[in-house]
Amino acid sequence: MAIMFVRAQVISRGAGRNIVSAAAYRHRTRMMDEQAGTSFSYRGGASELVHEELALPDQTPYWLRSAVEGRSVAGASEALWNAVEAFEKLANARLARELIIALPEELTRAENIALVREFVRDNFTSEGMVADWVYHDKDGNPHTHLLTTVRPLAEEGFGPKHAPVLGENGEPLRFVTPRRPTGRIVYKSWGGDKETLQAWKIAWAETANRHLALAGHEIRLDGRSYAEQGLDGIAQRHLGPEKAALARKGRELYFAPADLARRQEMADRLLADPALLLKQLGNERSTFDERDIAKALHRYVDDPADFANIRARLMASDDLIMLKPQQIDAETGKASEPAVFTTRDILRIEYDMARSAQVLSEGRAFAVPDRVGAAAIRNVETGDPEKPFKLDAEQVDAVRHVTGDSGIAAVVGLAGAGKSTLLAAARVAWEHDGRRVIGAALAGKAAEGLEDSSGIRSRTLASWELAWANGHETLHRGDVLVIDEAGMVSSQQMARVLKIAEEAGTKVVLVGDAMQLQPIQAGAAFRAIAERIGFAELAGVRRQREDWAREASRLFARGETEKGLDAYAQQGHLIEAATRDEIIGRIVSDWTDARRALVRESAEGANTTRLRGDELLVLAHTNQDVKRLNEALRSVMTDEGALGESRSFRTERGAREFAAGDRIIFLENARFLEPRAPRLGPQYVKNGMLGTVVSTGDKRGDTLLSVRLDNGRDVVI
Incomplete structure (x- = not known):
């Protein structure tokens, strides 16, 4: 079940750490420390690596963009942390800050990737921080490692680790003392402090809760400390991937004496006050059943006798309220639905x-x-x-x-x-x-x-x-x-x-x-x-104009998908085929006919506006089908002379050919500076924006992608 676990640590030379080695371990690859001439290889755990990204802020300077240009994610990470190692001169220098975050097991891998991306965008890259993150999953223990620099990026390397705290007037705050009547400037750590970490924890909980809710899960995380939740003394120690995997398989766990003492102390505390566990359950979800109680209890208690004793006391607690009794199937006599509980606090x-x-x-x-x-x-x-x-x-x-x-x-x-x-x-x-x-x-x-x-x-x-x-x-x-x-x-x-x-x-x-x-x-x-x-x-729907289409939208919104599709079928707008190849061929044929009609109307003046790119849209479920359809539709446009000369560009989904006249959709929010188009200043695109390629090269003939968005704004990449 989803747990709230966010741990922060600083990677420093003073503790004998090497940031290139740390990055190589997290990316499960081989990296070279260029300063020491030492190679670090951690490819043995490559199967645990689910995903990796190096997220850069909008105002990333040219030196870093050029250093990571054309590299793999792991290669870009190697270039970043070698730059950090070269910049830091002190023997005890702090090199990076790391967050280790447990990911919700309830979410799919794709959903967890989207969750981490949103968290990184809203809390790190938007603040000018680099985020080098990986997603590991071994035996059902999904988690992410997020490395970020402790210095801001500068035009030449990195900036200072401490920044002045600004007041409401935009001026640095000053701490006045008898020796300094004009005041001493108050500084804070640029890479974050205890207050920042708490804000990150709360932000993680809020972001994760939204993604859990969107995926239909009722469980919620609480970013507050156990003390703030009123759960003093119930702090959970992270088992680590090996013990977590054994626990999930029901295997016996072996702990060091100190860990055994802590777990026994926890069991004793829960025996004395079982309401602590109910309070934690109530912080995570509004309602739960006996299976949820057992899962929560297993986090802290291993001994079968202690487990049975605490569980019995929990079920008899005055703080546990039954909302719905267990439902018994009349024919089989077996439980068809479990009893549903909440807490008195909820x-x-x-x-x-x-x-x-x-x-x-x-x-x-x-x-x-x-x-x-x-x-x-x-x-x-x-x-x-x-x-x-x-x-x-x-x-x-x-x-x-x-x-x-x-x-x-x-x-x-x-x-x-x-x-x-x-x-x-x-x-x-x-x-x-x-x-x-x-x-x-x-x-x-x-x-x-x-x-x-x-x-x-x-x-x-x-x-x-x-x-x-x-x-x-x-x-x-x-x-x-x-x-x-x-x-x-x-x-x-x-x-x-x-x-x-x-x-x-x-x-x-x-x-x-x-x-x-x-x-x-x-x-x-x-x-x-x-x-x-x-x-x-x-109750009305205003995006559709015809009554039957508005009613279909209401049906979709109510979850009556089949009835909504029936409405489209009755109007002749739902076409089925026996095979995938057949339906793709039909889509390409219909799209071609519709495009030719729109071009003809525009040329004849029947359509007073220009041929808009959003008048024709093809959607597919898988990336493979999207690629196949795009290639087929582009070939039609090429044959009809609607596209210019193609050039190859590197995209999130691999190399792609683009030509003047092509349509583009942007798949994530981004702010960036293009050094070869300084007149545009900071540029931005948002997920879902559509545009048309105007050109694929500059005046000198070098590769440069110019796109006119459907809102009329130009972006250059």
């Missing part, structure tokens, strides 16, 4: 959450005048003179609902229902009424999306909670806090946030997908609040 938390929601709902100080709301709606509808539109009655009602008098409001709606549009109008109304509006979401990507689509300044919930705890940007009476993807927020976190809002006199607006109200989803807090206070629902 019940109290959810009661407190419901009470805060009720108090907020009874508040009557947030009504926006009707004329202000109407003006805000007009402002959004006419914001782009070239593309004016009208909010429909359902959206207008939702704007009125969230800008009403109550101190809390909820909006639910399907994807594409227009939630972002109504929030943009609500923001204009609130701000015109003199209120500060801030946004929050569980994940950084969701917070960024909320800000981009509605104009509401947004951060992650964890970031806001940390800022409030340190006395920064605290909530005030009359403020409005908008929480997007509210169905992903745990009951514990929701209870904390609502309590803070209640005490500050701040209005809370919860926004989520309609499916997050269903009991099968990890959205119990949102569901409980929406059912208690009521909600505005956007």
Whole structure:
């Protein structure tokens, strides 16, 4: 089961460590320390290496980009850490910081890779840090090693290890003493300190929880220390890959005397107070069964007698609440469904959450005048003179609902229902009424999306909670806090946030997908609040224009996939074939006919706009099929003279041929500087952006990829 384990260590020469050797071990490869002329080889464990990446920040200087250019991931890692070894001169120099993080067993390998990528992007590369990370998995013990430099990158090598702490005015903070009346500048470690590590732990828990929820798992991680969770004395020691593998196979484990003493001490502590384990289970998930209890207990207790004794005391504990008894099959007499439990603490938390929601709902100080709301709606509808539109009655009602008098409001709606549009109008109304509006979401990507689509300044919930705890940007009476993807927020976190809002006199607006109200989803807090206070629902779908297509989207959103596909089949839009080859041939043929028709219409003036790249889109499930289809479609365009001369470029998925006229999709968020296109300054692309290749070379004929995005912006790579 998923465990919260994040351990940090510093790799330093003073401890006899070599960073090139450490990197070679983690990448399970051979590396050369160029300073010492020593080779390190760790290829024996290559089967444990699932994935490896070297993530660079946007502002990576040219010396490092050129050093890693054209190398494998392990080769790029070797170049980076040799540069560090060459730069550091002291015999006791700190060379790198490492995080070792346990990955959730519930997630697939692809899901864990996506999880680590998001964590690295939001917490390291976005802060200018290099992240050299690997994913190991041996006998069901998935974990990642993340190495990062302790100095910032500079134009020539690396910068200082300590940076001044800046105040709110942007000037360095100073500590005034009698000897220094002008003050001594306060510095902090650039590579992170204890406070940074705690922030990373919380960020890891929040990111992992979002990915677990998206994958349909109810378990949650808690980034707080055991002391902060009220679990003093139950700290879990990491077994390591060998012992973890033996434990999973049910084999007998052998511990050193000191470890045996610690484990026996843990068993004694749980015998004295079994509620400690229930508290930990409650921090991880809202409900659980006897199997979950047994798994949690096995983390700490090996002796069968102690295990049975503690388990019996747990099942008889007053802190354990049965929500649903075991279900027995009438025909077989066997258990068909296990009994479901929760803890008394979870019940109290959810009661407190419901009470805060009720108090907020009874508040009557947030009504926006009707004329202000109407003006805000007009402002959004006419914001782009070239593309004016009208909010429909359902959206207008939702704007009125969230800008009403109550101190809390909820909006639910399907994807594409227009939630972002109504929030943009609500923001204009609130701000015109003199209120500060801030946004929050569980994940950084969701917070960024909320800000981009509605104009509401947004951060992650964890970031806001940390800022409030340190006395920064605290909530005030009359403020409005908008929480997007509210169905992903745990009951514990929701209870904390609502309590803070209640005490500050701040209005809370919860926004989520309609499916997050269903009991099968990890959205119990949102569901409980929406059912208690009521909600505005956007049942309509606005991305599709025809009635049958809108109804199909509703069916898909409700999980009735077969009925949704039937609707497309009845309209002649679902075509099946006996073999893969046959259907690929049909796709290529239909795409070719459709493209020729669009080109003809454009040439004849029937289509007044240029031939847009997004008018034709082919999707496939596997990378192999994507590659095969792309090659077939490109051959059609080449035969018809629609493509220029091809050049080879290195991509995430290997070498690819690109030519002027080709279509490109970007598959991840990235910010970068292109040394050969300095006039563009910092460039960025986002996952899913589409563009058309304008050229594949510069004026001198050297390879350079110029892409015009569908939004009209150019990027050069």
